Amino acid sequence: MEIEEEILDFINNGHKDHFTDVTIDCVIFGYHELQLKVLIGKRFGVNGSSFPGGHIGRNETLTGAASRILKDRTSLNHIFLQQFHTFGDSMFRLKDFNNDLPQIAKDSLPADNWLFQRTFVVGFYALIDFSKVKIKKDFFFEQFAWLDINDIPPLLYDHNEMLDKALTALRNQIYHQPIGYNLLPEKFTLPEIIALYETILNKKLDRRNFPKKLMSLEIMIKLDEKRNIGQHRAPYLYKFDKEKYNKALKEGIILVF
Amino acid sequence: MEIEEEILDFINNGHKDHFTDVTIDCVIFGYHELQLKVLIGKRFGVNGSSFPGGHIGRNETLTGAASRILKDRTSLNHIFLQQFHTFGDSMFRLKDFNNDLPQIAKDSLPADNWLFQRTFVVGFYALIDFSKVKIKKDFFFEQFAWLDINDIPPLLYDHNEMLDKALTALRNQIYHQPIGYNLLPEKFTLPEIIALYETILNKKLDRRNFPKKLMSLEIMIKLDEKRNIGQHRAPYLYKFDKEKYNKALKEGIILVF
Structure with missing residues (x-):
């Protein structure tokens, strides 16, 4: 060469x-x-x-x-x-x-x-x-x-x-800034965001408290919309509030879950 | 000069x-x-x-x-x-x-x-x-x-x-490593360690959960010993477990309080 x-x-x-x-x-x-x-x-x-x-x-x-x-x-x-x-x-x-x-x-x-x-x-x-x-x-x-x-x-x-x-x-x-933007579809299901966090942290999360916490920080919004993934299976969709997400990225959060 | x-x-x-x-x-x-x-x-x-x-x-x-x-x-x-x-x-x-x-x-x-x-x-x-x-x-x-x-x-x-x-x-x-060694007396009271954490974080902590958490991480030990600070006032004393403290410093903890 x-x-x-x-x-x-x-x-x-x-x-x-x-x-x-x-x-x-x-x-x-x-x-x-x-x-x-x-x-x-x-x-x-x-x-x-x-x-x-x-x-x-x-x-x-x-x-x-x-x-x-x-x-x-x-x-x-x-x-x-x-x-x-x-x-x-x-x-x-x-x-x-x-x-x-x-x-x-x-x-x-x-x-x-x-x-x-x-x-x-x-x-x-x-x-x-x-x-x-x-x-x-x-x-x-x-x-x-x-x-x-x-x-x-x-x-x-x-x-x-x-x-x-x-x-x-x-x-x-993960405990101090949000992640996930660009890694999940624009509209995602709870199992998808939970899987993302669990994979990175390499541990199981509380499946009830974790989404609650993200919503109480107002980073994540529940949509009035479902995704059809099979017979009798249509989980609700969620998305990030981009403005709140960016604010949290800049100012930091304390995420306890 | x-x-x-x-x-x-x-x-x-x-x-x-x-x-x-x-x-x-x-x-x-x-x-x-x-x-x-x-x-x-x-x-x-x-x-x-x-x-x-x-x-x-x-x-x-x-x-x-x-x-x-x-x-x-x-x-x-x-x-x-x-x-x-x-x-x-x-x-x-x-x-x-x-x-x-x-x-x-x-x-x-x-x-x-x-x-x-x-x-x-x-x-x-x-x-x-x-x-x-x-x-x-x-x-x-x-x-x-x-x-x-x-x-x-x-x-x-x-x-x-x-x-x-x-x-x-x-x-x-503070959420990922212990602090306090060299900043508190060797044997300290709960109000002393709570004051240290509250001053640094600039916020009030849950006075019951916070010491419980430090003890569950085994960083802090309750002693069978009290400090006399006045009539009818004799709070229990605590100390750090130096070995566990150094391990936590090195390996990290997740402190949720």
């Missing part, structure tokens, strides 16, 4: 318009029909996998860079993206990263290249419907896969710890 | 052994007898105040640097320190920081000095008993004060937003 000019320019001159001490990694969770998965990339030229990430341009904000990285990878706009932790305790990143570069790039690189430096990694997570996206590959990742979160192999760097922290943050977030 | 040699060396050569793109700021909350305060420093030579912070040595871990900065400032060891957010959306930090340096330092500095660069700031918070510490001043801070969190003036940079985020994180933490 030949290194394209653009990549070579990034390797040689990227430090001029990107920060060198700080990078971003994205833990992209995917939910669809009772399954919670996470996006893992097989690194090019290396025997190992990791979460996708990227560098921050000197004229970008941190949040702006994370959104761009996520959008480049998923083609999705306006994803709810949550910063959850900055990783800076691994002192051996330089060595790891060195191994991680494709041989062809390594051969053309001096050891003091900016990409070999130890960096602090700001971790963001997102939660999307994995059935709706097509993931883009690039020079650094030869392949991507959605893996079940209960079936993750050893990853490069500190990325297994990163997954643990992201999952804890996602689960804690 | 004369700039000491050590400071001048830091200004001129600090970038060699410190990261230049990333710094740390510490929001140090102080609790004592129903009061929740925060430590604010008056910057030397500038009309403004901010949280104390510091730079990360190239041989330090992120957590190690935060502990050192906190210890240098408070002389306290083994404080529970929580990373809560990394700030990187303010694009004008360079300009702000420029204004913030003492004139005498500015006069001796070229505009491309490393201290003038835009940085990403990793925010940590701590919660200590403010009656037990003496805060150290230094070249960059001429004075420190513990201010009530409901009475905070406009601060430099994005530090008012930083306080909001730290306070939200502290309040959310």
